[in-house]
Amino acid sequence: MTALSGRRVQAARNDGVILTAAREVFLADPKAPIAAVAERAGVGISALYRRYANKEDLLRRLCHDGLRRFNEIAEAAAAEPDGWAAFTGFLADVVDADVHSLTVHLAGTFTPTEDMAADARRSGVLVAGIVERARHSGRLRPGADVNDIGFVLEACAAIRVPDADRTRVLRRRYLAVIVDGLAAPAGTLPGPPPAEAEANWRWRRPR
Structure with missing residues (x-):
């Protein structure tokens, strides 16, 4: 596996973790801030914003x-x-x-x-x-x-x-x-x- 493909695998894994966390957070409280998703996913807020520009973008996904x-x-x-x-x-x-x-x-x-x-x-x-x-x-x-x-x-x-x-x-x-x-x-x-x-x-x- 090349370093590039390894990074892609990790990025896909992180995205799955973020989406799972977002589903849990927003089903419990649709008004929760996007920071609550980062905390639940165990990723930095900057990592989340690299994938989703804002909360609405994440909800759409x-x-x-x-x-x-x-x-x-x-x-x-x-x-x-x-x-x-x-x-x-x-x-x-x-x-x-x-x-x-x-x-x-x-x-x-x-x-x-x-x-x-x-x-x-x-x-x-x-x-x-x-x-x-x-x-x-x-x-x-x-x-x-x-x-x-x-x-x-x-x-x-x-x-x-x-x-x-x-x-x-x-x-x-x-x-x-x-x-x-x-x-x-x-x-x-x-x-x-x-x-x-x-x-x-x-x-x-x-x-």
Whole structure:
């Protein structure tokens, strides 16, 4: 290994440590200063600023990474031949990946980039396809809509207890309750589904 490649490996390792620390810090307190991330990561503040110009830049990276992971899961679900299995497996995998904790805590705290907007549009297309296939399977409850899905995932992400393993179990427990509620044959859901603007308003109104 050359000295240059060694430095790159170390830089990538440091970046991973910083991102892990940032996720922990900002999920606990979205208003925490960026210095708290450096302290949690065990790096100097100058090392952090070499990678991220400011807190908003770091928040963008965290949320964009989460969005990319979401799309990877959705793309895998799109390859599942059974429409209902694709739908339920997608929900379970996203809940396990915990990407919506970032949405719950950090939406509206930064201005998304065009790349993020493009990936968000891609996620909308993917999820719409997953929901439509579940509908065609005949197993999705009447009235369930693609815009319901974000709120379902956020509801699971809001479940959090001090023990991480127990958090995962509880999220799966309540996801099972929700999936049963989304399954046919059941009555039509009360009221209309969320409009797109209602589902996405937090991303469009930076605080």
